[in-house]
Amino acid sequence: MNxxxxxxxxxxxxxxEAVEATTIVLAAGxxxxxxxxxxxxxxxxxxxxxxxAVLGPALTAIPLxxxxxxxxxxxxxxxxxxxxxxxxxxxxxxxxxxxDRIFREQLAAARAADSKxxxxxxxxxxxxxxxxxxxxxxxxxxxxxxxxxxNQHDVSLAAVAAVAAVxxxxxVGVVVRAPLARVPENTMKFVVGVMLISxxxxxxxxxxxxxxxxxxxxxxxxxPAVAAFGLALAAVVKPRANTKTASGNRASTSxxxxxxV
Amino acid sequence: xxxxxxxxxxxxxFIIGDDWTVAFGVAVALAVTYAVARTNVSAWWIVPSAVAVxxxxxxxxxxxxx
Numbered sequence: 001m002n003x004x005x006x007x008x009x010x011x012x013x014x015x016x017e018a019v020e021a022t023t024i025v026l027a028a029g030x031x032x033x034x035x036x037x038x039x040x041x042x043x044x045x046x047x048x049x050x051x052x053a054v055l056g057p058a059l060t061a062i063p064l065x066x067x068x069x070x071x072x073x074x075x076x077x078x079x080x081x082x083x084x085x086x087x088x089x090x091x092x093x094x095x096x097x098x099x100d101r102i103f104r105e106q107l108a109a110a111r112a113a114d115s116k117x118x119x120x121x122x123x124x125x126x127x128x129x130x131x132x133x134x135x136x137x138x139x140x141x142x143x144x145x146x147x148x149x150x151n152q153h154d155v156s157l158a159a160v161a162a163v164a165a166v167x168x169x170x171x172v173g174v175v176v177r178a179p180l181a182r183v184p185e186n187t188m189k190f191v192v193g194v195m196l197i198s199x200x201x202x203x204x205x206x207x208x209x210x211x212x213x214x215x216x217x218x219x220x221x222x223x224p225a226v227a228a229f230g231l232a233l234a235a236v237v238k239p240r241a242n243t244k245t246a247s248g249n250r251a252s253t254s255x256x257x258x259x260x261v
Numbered sequence: 262x263x264x265x266x267x268x269x270x271x272x273x274x275f276i277i278g279d280d281w282t283v284a285f286g287v288a289v290a291l292a293v294t295y296a297v298a299r300t301n302v303s304a305w306w307i308v309p310s311a312v313a314v315x316x317x318x319x320x321x322x323x324x325x326x327x
Binding site (some may be wrong): 004020033069072073074076077080081083084087088094139197201204207208209210211212213218222225226229230233 | 272275276277278279280283285287288291294295297298299303304305307308309312313315316318319320323324327
């Protein structure tokens with residue numbers, strides 16, 4: 001995996017999560033109190049920085065083969081769930097992630113909640129909403145940065161890609177002051193799901209002691225093969241026009257595994 | 262106890278997600294790869310084959326649930 005592929009994989013995954021976190025923070029700031037919401041963002045980022053700082057060196061100390069087995073297994077489980085949800089959305093069997101609707105719902109809930117201040121935080125609700133949004137979405141970002149970065153012995157490049165994604169998404173969010181509804185989120189999730197499965201398969205297999213024909217070049221076959229498989233399955237599960245399946249009515253509320261919501 | 266259960270539930274949801282069969286299948290595929298790799302038989306094809314089965318299986322379960 002070259003530096004460009006590492007950067008792209010981490011950037012896309014982090015951009016997806018940053019869009020979701022930005023929507024939550026925008027709702028907290030708009031409906032409640034910007035200062036408290038931004039303090040929540042700062043506290044959330046601090047927690048994530050500590051997680052990366054503690055786990056990063058610990059992961060790089062693990063023997064590469066054991067690390068690849070462990071990380072490969074996790075990436076495979078995550079990837080299969082990301083791609084399943086992306087395929088269900090692409091086929092119309094699950095509602096597309098609607099940032100506008102989520103923003104409106106968060107806004108209504110935030111406006112209805114009681115206001116209470118604690119210490120320097122004038123509005124505890126805005127703080128908590130932002131903090132939880134940043135930490136929960138950011139945990140997935142931190143996981144991707146650490147696993148991809150440590151496997152390639154380049155956690156710093158993965159961290160730069162994550163920061164770049166967050167900066168781009170937040171900058172656009174600040175400029176438009178609205179949820180980023182036009183981002184092709186499902187396409188990005190599909191690409192990330194393909195990357196996670198491909199690298200999970202590659203690293204997991206190597207970690208288990210098997211050797212790929214062609215070594216690293218096997219990834220050049222794995223990535224397009226997984227993408228083609230995902231697209232083919234999206235076409236297969238697409239409901240026929242004469243059935244009563246309606247994409248908007250099929251949204252599942254279940255959430256999992258580092259999985260996109 | 263309640264917080265401990267919530268903590269475990271969070272990590273189960275974060276790692277295993279809403280289809281435990283995927284995590285189970287991945288673990289089995291890697292274990293089989295590990296065992297086969299210790300023989301003289303090539304083992305690289307086991308995980309891709311498992312993905313080719315697990316992904317449609319998980320998709321089918323989700324479609325049926327919906």
